[in-house]
Amino acid sequence: MLLHRLLGLPEEESIFLAEESLADLLTLPVTRDILDSGIEADARIELPEGLGTAFHLTEPAPFWLLLTDRYSEDKVLQRAENLSCRQHSRRDATGEDLFPALAEYFAQSLAGELFCQSCHYGGALLYIEERIERLKTFLQTLPPGRSILEICCGSAMATQALLRLGHRPWSMDSDRCDLCQALKKGCLDPQRSFVLDARLLLRFFPPRSFDVVLGFMVGLIDPSNWQLWKEILLQAALLAREQVLFTTYTQRESELIATALRKSGWKAEIIDNCDPKGIYDQWACSAVYEGGGKD
Numbered sequence: 001m002l003l004h005r006l007l008g009l010p011e012e013e014s015i016f017l018a019e020e021s022l023a024d025l026l027t028l029p030v031t032r033d034i035l036d037s038g039i040e041a042d043a044r045i046e047l048p049e050g051l052g053t054a055f056h057l058t059e060p061a062p063f064w065l066l067l068t069d070r071y072s073e074d075k076v077l078q079r080a081e082n083l084s085c086r087q088h089s090r091r092d093a094t095g096e097d098l099f100p101a102l103a104e105y106f107a108q109s110l111a112g113e114l115f116c117q118s119c120h121y122g123g124a125l126l127y128i129e130e131r132i133e134r135l136k137t138f139l140q141t142l143p144p145g146r147s148i149l150e151i152c153c154g155s156a157m158a159t160q161a162l163l164r165l166g167h168r169p170w171s172m173d174s175d176r177c178d179l180c181q182a183l184k185k186g187c188l189d190p191q192r193s194f195v196l197d198a199r200l201l202l203r204f205f206p207p208r209s210f211d212v213v214l215g216f217m218v219g220l221i222d223p224s225n226w227q228l229w230k231e232i233l234l235q236a237a238l239l240a241r242e243q244v245l246f247t248t249y250t251q252r253e254s255e256l257i258a259t260a261l262r263k264s265g266w267k268a269e270i271i272d273n274c275d276p277k278g279i280y281d282q283w284a285c286s287a288v289y290e291g292g293g294k295d
Helices: 002-007 029-037 076-080 095-111 129-138 159-164 176-184 198-203 226-237 251-263
Strands: 015-017 043-047 052-057 063-067 087-090 148-151 170-173 193-195 210-215 240-248 266-272 283-289
Touching: 002 015, 002 043, 002 063, 002 095, 015 095, 029 063, 029 076, 052 076, 095 176, 095 193, 129 159, 148 159, 148 198, 148 226, 170 176, 176 193, 198 226, 210 226, 226 240, 226 251, 240 251, 251 266, 251 283
Parallel strands: 015 063, 043 087, 148 170, 148 210, 170 193, 210 240
Antiparallel strands: 043 052, 052 063, 240 283, 266 283
C-alpha cells in the first residue's frame, strides 16, 4: 500500500488511520479522543510540513496508527509533539504523496467492509454497455494525458468510458455504497477513488489542480435542488484548469449549468447529444475557463 511506502515500512506491518473517512479528517473526532486519552507508543515516524505522525502501539496487537491534521483547521497534533518514544524517525514526503495514500487506504478499507457492520448489496453492477460506448464516442475529443477529476461517479458506469479511452481519472462520489460496489468489482482504481461531498473538495485540493473536471448525468436538477447542485458544480469547477464537462438528462439542466458557469468566468456551450432512446447523457454543458466572473 502507498501508506507503507509513505512511512518507509514493510508491507507486513499493520497500519491504521485514526479516522474513518476523508470528511472525518476535517473534524478529527477520533484523533481528539485518542489525544485526550493519551498515547503509549514505543516508536514514532514524523512526516514533514505537518503532514502527520505515525505511532507504533503494542496493544491490543502491534500496529502503526497514523494521525494527521493536515486538512483540519485545528492543528491538534501539536499536543503530541512532546511525546517521548524509544525510537523516533522522520520521512520525506509532500502533500501530493499523502492524499493518494489516504485515498487508497480508505478505498481498500471500504471495499473490505472495515467500516460496515454488514453489506446489503450484492450481485452484478448495472452497467449499460450501449451507454458506455456512446460516452466513449462522445469523449473522443478529450486529449490524452490530461489529469481528470470525475465527480458524482456513482457506481462508475460512465468511468468505464474514460478507462477504455486510456484515461486514468480520479473518481469520487458522496455515496459510499455505490463507490464500494464499484471497488469490489474492480471497476475503480483504489488509488484514485474516494468518498467525499464535492462541496468539500477545496479542503483537499488547491484550485486548478486538474486539467479537466467531469460529471456524467448530474442531477436530476429542478427548482427545489438547483441551489445545492449549483454549489456542487461551481465548487468542482474551481478545480479545473482547462475544461469542465457535465452531462444531463434535459436541455434545461444544461442551460442552468451553463448560465452559472458563465457568471463565474467560464465560456460555456450547450451540446445536443440526444439519441432515439433518450435516457442517458442527452445534453451536455462544456466550458473552458476565461477568468473573471461574478457571483
